[in-house]
Amino acid sequence: MILKYTLLLISLLTTTLWMPEVYAEITEVQSIQQTVTLKLDNMTCAMCTVTIKKALQQVEGVQKVIVNYDTKTAFIIFDDQKTNSAVLIKATTDAGYPSSLITPNSR
Numbered sequence: 001m002i003l004k005y006t007l008l009l010i011s012l013l014t015t016t017l018w019m020p021e022v023y024a025e026i027t028e029v030q031s032i033q034q035t036v037t038l039k040l041d042n043m044t045c046a047m048c049t050v051t052i053k054k055a056l057q058q059v060e061g062v063q064k065v066i067v068n069y070d071t072k073t074a075f076i077i078f079d080d081q082k083t084n085s086a087v088l089i090k091a092t093t094d095a096g097y098p099s100s101l102i103t104p105n106s107r
Contacts, residue, residue: 031081033063038074038085038099040067040092048097055095059083073102 040052049067052074056065061082066075076088085101092099 031079033077034080034085035075035077036085036088037102038076038088038092039102040072040074041098042096043069043072045069051095052092052097055091055097056088059087059091062088074099 040048043049043052046069049069052067053065056062056067056074056076059078061079062076063079064077068074074092078088089099089101
């Protein structure tokens with residue numbers, strides 16, 4: 001029994017000694033915050049802002065949403081590595097509020 005464990009230990013030690021070293025290069029992808037303002041259609045009441053905000057917040061990469069009922073606009077800050085303005089427009093349209101891009105801005 002001792003011989004069995006000794007052979008097992010020796011085999012484990014030799015395999016770890018002969019394993020090639022692996023190096024990984026870490027690259028940092030820097031995301032850029034983007035901001036857009038969308039013009040929203042079909043807003044009929046103040047509760048529409050809640051629906052639009054929830055739809056936009058479900059999009060991966062969205063960091064902040066401000067929906068203004070008076071101006072019928074949505075201001076969105078998002079990570080450009082995870083989403084883009086076309087996806088944001090699709091999210092509002094799918095929620096029943098078609099939108100169009102007013103101003104794309106980079107931060």
